[in-house]
Structures are given as C-alpha cells and as structure tokens.
Amino acid sequence: MQTNLAEFMRMTPDGEEAEAILRKCVHCGFCTATCPTYQLLGDELDGPRGRIYLIKQMVEGAPVTRSTQIHLDRCLTCRSCETTCPSGVQYGRLVEIGRKQAEAQVMRPLAQRLLRRALATILPQPALFAPAFQVGVKFRRVLPKKLRDKLPPQRDPGVRPTTSHAxxxxxxxxxxxxxxxxxxxxxxxxxxxxxxxxxxxxxxxxxxxxxxxxxxxxxxxxxxxxxxxxxxxxxxxxxxxxxxxxxxxxxxxxxxxxxxxxxxxxxxxxxxxxxxxxxxxxxLLPDFENELAERVAERARPRDLHVVAYHPPCTLQHGQQLRGQVENLLAGLGFEVRLPADSHLCCGSAGTYSVLQPSLAYRLRDQKVEKLRATEAQAIVSGNVGCIAHLQSGTNTPVMHWIELVDRMIR
Structure with missing residues (x-):
C-alpha cells in the first residue's frame, strides 16, 4: 500500500512505523474473515482492512472525525487478523498509532472522557482497585449489569508457599x-x-x-x-x-x-x-513434563472433573502466537480437552472493551459461551483474568484458570 505521510508524521517514530506497516498490506481482505467485529457488523470500516484505510488517511493528513474514532474504538485489538494475514501486517501496532492520532485530534464526549480516565486511574493501581472491588462485591445487587458482571465468584485462594529454592x-x-x-x-x-x-x-x-x-x-x-x-x-x-x-x-x-x-x-x-x-x-511447564507426570501418578484423579473446554485467549494465540501448549499439557495430565468451534475468535472481554463497548462485548460473549456449551464440558478453562470473568458472567459452568487444574492435580 503506497503512502504519502503528512508533514507532521514524517521523521517521527510513529510515522516511520506506520508507513512500514502500511506498505506490507496488499488489500487481500483475508483479515475480514477472522475479525469478530466485521463478522458482527458487516461494515468494511469495522474490519482490519477498513481501519487500515482510515489510519492511512490519518497519517497522510486527512481530517480525523468522531466517526473514525468510533470505528477504531470498536476494534478489540484481538490481533486475529495478524494470525490470518499472509503479508505479516502488524495491525496491532498500527491501530495503536491510529488511536493515538485520533485521540489527539478528536474531543470525546464528556461522559466518555470521565469513564476512560476513571478506568485508567483505578484499574492499574491495586491500592485503589482492591477496596473498590470489595465494595462492589458487597453491593453487587445494586450495581449496573456491566459492572456486576465484572465481579466473578470469590474462591478461597489458599496459602501461597514461602519455601526458598535455588x-x-x-x-x-x-x-x-x-x-x-x-x-x-x-x-x-x-x-x-x-x-x-x-x-x-x-x-x-x-x-x-x-x-x-x-x-x-x-x-x-x-x-x-x-x-x-x-x-x-x-x-x-x-x-x-x-x-x-x-x-x-x-x-x-x-x-x-x-x-x-x-x-x-x-x-x-x-x-x-x-x-x-x-x-x-x-x-515453562512443558520443561517439567516428567516431574508433573510423576506427581500426578502419585495422586488419585479427580472424579468430578475430567472433560474441560479450553478458551485460548487472543493475547496468547494471536498476540504471543502461542498455540497448543495448554491443550497438550492438560491432556498429558489426564484431562480430555475440547476446543470450541471458532476458537480463534475473541470472547469480547479485551481488557476494558467490555465496559466501553458492552453491546458488542455481550454479543461476542454469548456466541462464545454457546460454542463452549456445545462441547458438553464439565468446566471451562482459559489463561487470562479478563476472559475468565467475562465468560463466567454468561454461564453457570465453572470458569477458571487452567493453572488451577494443574495445582489441583499435583497437590
């Protein structure tokens, strides 16, 4: 894709990176087939290829509108398109550049500014988030649904070990x-x-x-x-x-x-x-395969949990390009692991997305839960706190981190 950077983008790190990424895109559209928001909305501008065109216009100096910002906001940054792209377009990095430019040029409505500022202030600071979370748990019944759904059932964490090892x-x-x-x-x-x-x-x-x-x-x-x-x-x-x-x-x-x-x-x-x-x-755990097998062999297999459905987080399978490790590890410990249909698609959590874009997030969650339910598993496991909480809000099937199963098997 040919680009002609605007003067304000030339000779800047963002401009140089955006130009390099844009030049890799060949407009093939393979990305649209695996984009969750395009699948839901059917709008070219709510798919990677359309958003790439919007970002191209921005870095070339075209006016940035609230409409452009909305289309970029709707992106989950799941990076499924990166896994699909035959040209190696690093879309995740490009969309962050686009959002930065849109944020600098478009004034958001006041309610959005306040909500985003609150999320950016409270969530990253445990000293603020922990008491706010406990208040939320106490007054759960009166909270709005999109906040209530962020409060997963509490379980006893047990004791963290203090043994020193070499x-x-x-x-x-x-x-x-x-x-x-x-x-x-x-x-x-x-x-x-x-x-x-x-x-x-x-x-x-x-x-x-x-x-x-x-x-x-x-x-x-x-x-x-x-x-x-x-x-x-x-x-x-x-x-x-x-x-x-x-x-x-x-x-x-x-x-x-x-x-x-x-x-x-x-x-x-x-x-x-x-x-x-x-x-x-x-x-890391596959390096301890023999040690895990020995510890599992010494213990009775749980009778109440054998078949699990695995939801691979987008940040693992697309962001880090890690696939298959969790399934193989759990299978080696004796679990039957079932992947749902369309396991490459996002569940709709995506960090703060489920708070900022609740309508789309709930639609994606419900689709994912339906596919997970079809596996007839006894539990759902994943590898990211956001996915676990989001999925649990849509099902009565227990949702947990897969490391908890490993812990259960070897203790």
Whole structure:
C-alpha cells in the first residue's frame, strides 16, 4: 500500500512505523474473515482492512472525525487478523498509532472522557482497585449489569508457599488479578514450588501498562513499564531465569516492552532484556513434563472433573502466537480437552472493551459461551483474568484458570 505521510508524521517514530506497516498490506481482505467485529457488523470500516484505510488517511493528513474514532474504538485489538494475514501486517501496532492520532485530534464526549480516565486511574493501581472491588462485591445487587458482571465468584485462594529454592523466577502479580482472582497467583506459585522453583514478586512492580496503553494514555503506560523494569532489574542482574506471566494480556504487553521503549536511551536495552525473559506459564511447564507426570501418578484423579473446554485467549494465540501448549499439557495430565468451534475468535472481554463497548462485548460473549456449551464440558478453562470473568458472567459452568487444574492435580 503506497503512502504519502503528512508533514507532521514524517521523521517521527510513529510515522516511520506506520508507513512500514502500511506498505506490507496488499488489500487481500483475508483479515475480514477472522475479525469478530466485521463478522458482527458487516461494515468494511469495522474490519482490519477498513481501519487500515482510515489510519492511512490519518497519517497522510486527512481530517480525523468522531466517526473514525468510533470505528477504531470498536476494534478489540484481538490481533486475529495478524494470525490470518499472509503479508505479516502488524495491525496491532498500527491501530495503536491510529488511536493515538485520533485521540489527539478528536474531543470525546464528556461522559466518555470521565469513564476512560476513571478506568485508567483505578484499574492499574491495586491500592485503589482492591477496596473498590470489595465494595462492589458487597453491593453487587445494586450495581449496573456491566459492572456486576465484572465481579466473578470469590474462591478461597489458599496459602501461597514461602519455601526458598535455588531456582528462582519472577512473577508479575498484576493489578486487578490479586483482588479479583487471587487464587490464580497462589495456584501458580504452588505449582512451581512443587517443581522446585520459587516464584518471586518484586514489591514495587505493578500494572504491565496494557490498560493505559489501550486507552491511549501512552506516556502513563510507558511510565508503568519503566517502573516495572526498575523493579525487576536487580533480579535480572542477579540471574533470574524468567519472568513468569499467568495473565496472557500482561504477557503480550511485556513482550512488547523492547519495542515500545526502543527510543528511550535509558531503558531501551533493559526493556529488550525484560521482553526476552518474559514467558507465559504455558511455555515453562512443558520443561517439567516428567516431574508433573510423576506427581500426578502419585495422586488419585479427580472424579468430578475430567472433560474441560479450553478458551485460548487472543493475547496468547494471536498476540504471543502461542498455540497448543495448554491443550497438550492438560491432556498429558489426564484431562480430555475440547476446543470450541471458532476458537480463534475473541470472547469480547479485551481488557476494558467490555465496559466501553458492552453491546458488542455481550454479543461476542454469548456466541462464545454457546460454542463452549456445545462441547458438553464439565468446566471451562482459559489463561487470562479478563476472559475468565467475562465468560463466567454468561454461564453457570465453572470458569477458571487452567493453572488451577494443574495445582489441583499435583497437590
């Protein structure tokens, strides 16, 4: 795709990156076949190819309208189109550039500005989110449905291990997960403890930056990333083996640190190293296949749970291009794992999307739940806190993180 950058975009990092990405697009339209919003709305401008044209016009200096912003807002950033694209178009990076330009040139309605500011302020800060979450749980019945659905059933997280091991890895606890689903971090730590690895959390590490990044608070997002790098760097210098992610949305973002901070002379090299060390938990556990098998063989198989449906998060299968690891791991532990039809499509959670675009998010959720129900599984598992909470709001079938099954099998 030929481009002619406007003067304000020339010789800028965003302009150069946008031009390089746009030049890869050959207008083939394969992406529309796997775009959830295009499937729902049937509008070319609500599919990747149409949004690419809108972004091309923006970087070439065409006026940016509220309509353009709406079409970009409707994008889930699921990046399914990247998996489909035969030309390697990095759409996820391009749409963030487009959103940044739209945000700078179009004034949002006041209600939207307030809501987005609230989300960008409260969600990334556990000190604010945790008490707000507990208040929400207490007054659940009187909350609007789209907020009530963000409060999944609470389960006892159990005790996090404190045993010291020679082998150590970092784990990002996250911003909403410790309050919303503390059992996930506890289960992850217990599994690695049983395998002889201590998971360490850096006290000053916090939100990965994804929330503010996707809400177009770019500088604040970069500050989140710098804070995490500062928190992790002493452990990196000490030879930590890996930075473990059990929320695929966080993992996809941290793996982008090297790119996002490439122009920061103080952080570029450190950011690249952090991205290199980042691993989803599903990438690490196959290295312990024999140890897991031995521990499972020593324990009775759960009688109440054998068949599970797996919803692969978009941030894992498209963002990180990791597919098959979870299914193979659970199958090796004796579970029958069933993928729903159209497992490549988004469930509609997509970070804050389900709050900002509830109508589309609920339609996508209901479609996904229907496909998951057709598997006749006893439980649904996934690998991202947002997906788990969103899906649970639409079904009575238990929805959990797959690491909880592993924890259950080896303890």
């Amino acid at each position: 082998r150590k890895m970092l784990m990002l606890d996250g911003c909403v997960q410790p309050a919303m689903m503390p059992n996930v971090n506890t289960a992850t730590a217990r599994v690695f403890d049983a395998l002889g690895v201590q998971l360490v959390s850096a006290p000053s590490a916090g939100c990965c930056g994804a929330i503010r990044l996707h809400l177009s608070y770019h500088e604040e997002a970069l500050d989140d990333m710098r804070r995490n790098i500062d928190a992790w760097w002493p452990y990196v210098e000490a030879g930590i083996e890996a930075i473990v992610m059990n929320a695929s949305g966080c993992g996809a973002t941290v793996r982008e640190y090297g790119h996002l901070l490439r122009d920061d002379p103080a952080y570029a090299a450190k950011a690249r190293r952090v991205s290199e060390l980042t691993r989803d938990v599903s990438e």
